[in-house]
Amino acid sequence: MGKEDRQYKKIGVMGGTFNPIHHGHLVTAQEALSQFKLDVVIFIPTGNPPHKVENRLASAEDRYIMTVIATSSNRDFFVSRIEVDRKGKSYTIDTLRMLKKIYGKDALLYFITGADAILEILTWKNTEEIVTLCNFIAATRPGYDLTRLEELKSKLFNNDIEAANEKIFVMEIPALSISSTDIRNRVKNNRPIDYLVPEGVSNYILKNGLYK
Ligand code: NAP
DSSP states (O other), X not given: OOXXXXXXXXXXXXXXXXXXXXXXXXXXXXXXXXXXXXXXEEEEEOSSOTTOOOTTOOOHHHHHHHHHHHHTTOTTEEEOOTTTSSSSOOOHHHHHHHHHHHHOTTOEEEEEEEHHHHTTGGGSTTHHHHHHHEEEEEEEOTTOOOHHHHHHHHHHTTTOHHHXXXXXXXXXXXXXXXXXXXXXXXXXXXXXXXXXXXXXHHHHHHHTTTTO
């Protein structure tokens, strides 16, 4: 992103493996942009996810390209290579520190990801510092049981629920009934993925023989 873009003050940081990106992710980003009045959403595909033992993980480059294809028609969406290009494991703390360096310490970062990923945050590297660097938007499917997320909030903020509610927000996204796992299974079993992912992403997957 260019120098002029450094004026952004409220930035959505869309973290995910995006293996592959689908319409559920895009609806999530658009909803966060609108609900939280963000200036932009930056999609950050993980390079080498520290927590993954997925044998059908497309390469970081393929996941990055699919994310670019999926977001190219939205002028508020950008994609960053920050994790794809970083050597070693993709830790969120390193990404947030880098974004603060680029956009300034006053930029308000909203880390947007799946609620199930946020539930594991206590196992992430430097959790305490991460919490000081960003707010969280936990995207859920309708009907998602929020008990564990509420427990996590109490634990992270020593039962100060008011402070927790100003840090971790929940957003219910019906389109998240689409899942990357289902899409990979469909490709493997020669079933259609039309309308689950943007057309360009579907073509890219089939053309490059991903998830077979
Ligand atoms: P994951 O465990 O594969 O995903 C958990 C759930 O969240 C899945 O249902 C997934 O659906 C959904 N999801 C993932 N990203 C989403 C998004 N941006 N918006 C809406 N739903 C989303 O999680 P992951 O994708 O590998 O990682 C999520 C983020 O957490 C990444 O940025 C990753 O780097 C970060 N993380 C950091 C650490 C660390 O720093 N140590 C450890 C773990 C995760 P789909 O499968 O359909 O996407």
